[in-house]
Amino acid sequence: MTRHALLPALALMLLMPAAAAEAPAGYRSVQEILDASPDSDWHTPGxxxxxxxxxxxxxxxxxxxxxxxxxxxxxxxxxxxxxxxxxxxxxxxxxxxxxxxxxxxxxxxxxxxxxxxxxxxxxxxxxxxxxxxxxxxxxxxxxxxxxxxxxxxxxxxxxxxxxxxxxxxxxxxxxxxxxxxxxxxxxxxxxxxxxxxxxxxxxxxxxxxxxxxxxxxxxxxxxxxxxxxxxxxxxxxxxxxxxxxxxxxxxRTPLQVLRTDSRTFADTVEARRNRRDAFYKRPAGHVDLCNIPLPVR
Amino acid sequence: MTRHALLPALALMLLMPAAAAEAPAGYRSVQEILDASPDSDWHTPGxxxxxxxxxxxxxxxxxxxxxxxxxxxxxxxxxxxxxxxxxxxxxxxxxxxxxxxxxxxxxxxxxxxxxxxxxxxxxxxxxxxxxxxxxxxxxxxxxxxxxxxxxxxxxxxxxxxxxxxxxxxxxxxxxxxxxxxxxxxxxxxxxxxxxxxxxxxxxxxxxxxxxxxxxxxxxxxxxxxxxxxxxxxxxxxxxxxxxxxxxxxxxRTPLQVLRTDSRTFADTVEARRNRRDAFYKRPAGHVDLCNIPLPVR
Missing domain, CATH: 2.40.100.10 (Cyclophilin-like)
Incomplete structure (x- = not known):
């Protein structure tokens, strides 16, 4: 029933884990990719x-x-x-x-x-x-x-x-x-x-x-x-x-930034170019430079 | 002296009339184009x-x-x-x-x-x-x-x-x-x-x-x-x-919207594609769809 499902609506757009079970085999959301990243893919700016x-x-x-x-x-x-x-x-x-x-x-x-x-x-x-x-x-x-x-x-x-x-x-x-x-x-x-x-x-x-x-x-x-x-x-x-x-x-504020030359970053870019979770019906096959946030943790 | 000229800095980016005197002949800023528009180029949404x-x-x-x-x-x-x-x-x-x-x-x-x-x-x-x-x-x-x-x-x-x-x-x-x-x-x-x-x-x-x-x-x-x-x-x-x-x-809130099929609108798009006022040094020769605001008055 749509009525009670409206609130999560946009929620699912960015919180992919909840939808991952319905996603095509092999697709990982940005968050899943980040969660699985090795520490060596992150760096601390000077x-x-x-x-x-x-x-x-x-x-x-x-x-x-x-x-x-x-x-x-x-x-x-x-x-x-x-x-x-x-x-x-x-x-x-x-x-x-x-x-x-x-x-x-x-x-x-x-x-x-x-x-x-x-x-x-x-x-x-x-x-x-x-x-x-x-x-x-x-x-x-x-x-x-x-x-x-x-x-x-x-x-x-x-x-x-x-x-x-x-x-x-x-x-x-x-x-x-x-x-x-x-x-x-x-x-x-x-x-x-x-x-x-x-x-x-x-x-x-x-x-x-x-x-x-x-x-x-x-x-x-x-x-x-x-x-x-x-x-x-x-x-x-x-x-x-x-x-x-x-x-x-x-x-100081502790923070780490994902290395943009890492495999992890490349994977997040591809996950944004073609979103294949349960929410998206038409992967864009494209992403603009300014639509790619830099992961910071 | 740059020191006392810093504040207008970005100001000039969008307020073109002040810079118009230095602009190439024939260039009109978006604001100048709008100011000169005929009333027939505007409409009131239903x-x-x-x-x-x-x-x-x-x-x-x-x-x-x-x-x-x-x-x-x-x-x-x-x-x-x-x-x-x-x-x-x-x-x-x-x-x-x-x-x-x-x-x-x-x-x-x-x-x-x-x-x-x-x-x-x-x-x-x-x-x-x-x-x-x-x-x-x-x-x-x-x-x-x-x-x-x-x-x-x-x-x-x-x-x-x-x-x-x-x-x-x-x-x-x-x-x-x-x-x-x-x-x-x-x-x-x-x-x-x-x-x-x-x-x-x-x-x-x-x-x-x-x-x-x-x-x-x-x-x-x-x-x-x-x-x-x-x-x-x-x-x-x-x-x-x-x-x-x-x-x-x-x-009600009175408002009018510029007709997007008007000459005035086309002129504002071109003024955004190639900004030739005194501030801009390199006109982009391009504008993205979402960089074009809809003029409302």
Missing amino acids: AENLLYMDLDDGRVVIELAPDFAPAHAGNIRTLAREGFWDGTSIYRAQDNFVVQFGDVDGEDPARARPLGSARTHLPAEFQRPSQGLAITALPDRDGWAARTGFVGDFAVAGDGGHTWLAHCYGAVGAGRNNDEDSSIGAELYVVIGQSPRQLDRNITLVGRVLKGMELLSATRRGPEPMGFYEDPAQRTPIRSIRLASDVPAGQ | AENLLYMDLDDGRVVIELAPDFAPAHAGNIRTLAREGFWDGTSIYRAQDNFVVQFGDVDGEDPARARPLGSARTHLPAEFQRPSQGLAITALPDRDGWAARTGFVGDFAVAGDGGHTWLAHCYGAVGAGRNNDEDSSIGAELYVVIGQSPRQLDRNITLVGRVLKGMELLSATRRGPEPMGFYEDPAQRTPIRSIRLASDVPAGQ
Whole structure:
């Protein structure tokens, strides 16, 4: 009787174990694949590349991508070490686009926070040569780029010679003005909606959120069209942003990330391309780059 | 000096008029295109297809799609007319996926709300013949389907013979169990993250949100992995869901939607495919179906 079966409805979409008994022989859900993974398929990102953004409601963990934005990553480390963001806020939340945070008074020379020893000019870091990168390519076509895949913990796109970070959900970028080299990593944004891939190679991405996205994505939206809060009381206070490597061991957030060059990861991608549990009637035979979450435990 | 120019950063991405002076001759931003549009390019959806979902924080306006899900649309009208959802709640919010609402006790025969004169069984309405539909096709390729475009106010995908509603941000669907015909439209979900296109043709979409998405997308997320609130106090109360046609004229929300078969809409699509304002350095030459918002005023 359908009436009493409605609630699990969407539940089954992602919780495959319950449906596994009905699945074709050999099909394993993403969760089953992860549960069976060897520990060697997981890694712990370096503490010098992890940012802890502590909000009243909890911690957001961001991983920096120095292989793609070394100058920005370096400047962000400096800003974190010197407490630049402590007491700042999330001052913008635009629906289906981004939250943005940093010094809301950065525009006002009289009130802007000092940048300390951080650099005040950086090169744009929109892309880099593909040479030297180990890219795990995805099998499916993408309308935005000749190829897509993963490098380390990051979703990337590329053409023959260059590779760049992709604007997927959770990507972290450095706000800039019209000049392409006008970002320094002090004002950052996080994608909270449909992937705005048109921004790829138009702005410097500096990393991605590994944990705590729900603390950012549920931020009350600011006034349209841009989502900047006019009322300071509506901004979300940031207690501090620190590098994990500067935080005492006992206060660190333990986490591991699935290696994107592992067999386990490849198996999860295939399980997403062709879902064959009891819920799905038509496996898509396709998955977009930004529809592949990075497993973190 | 970059320091004082950081705040507008992302601001310029969507507020093109400020940058228009620097744009190549002939380029118009989406906003400029909309501002210049004739009134005849806009239409008012029929009140019998609009649902008003009234929350404590405001109103969400949903447009039903009877051309794609006539049986579900009919049942939803019945449920709304009989007050089925009044006093129910948003009982699920899963990050980067969906919010879901309806009768949280629907699973419990002893506590489930009566369905009144609504039907208790409906056919699956995953797709329909393309014949008879006026489809405004998009120029770019899509990994999920042979073709994409718009029919009326709805983002669609299709193959040679069939067309279906696409799971873009703001799409509204009918939760179901494993049987494809197990939805009746009482438990509904709304996409609040990256478009889960793998659900296309696997579940019945019934419409889309036209206004008020920010009231749904900023819902505090429920516990992982599925986002169902264990604590009833965390659910979002729904005051009522009514058909606009059942609401007195003075209480209706005036709105107009840009016709997707208009020249103005085509111009906005092209402006999104190739952004040539002062901010963008590399126009993408591409846009995905789910990256095209429907202008509503």
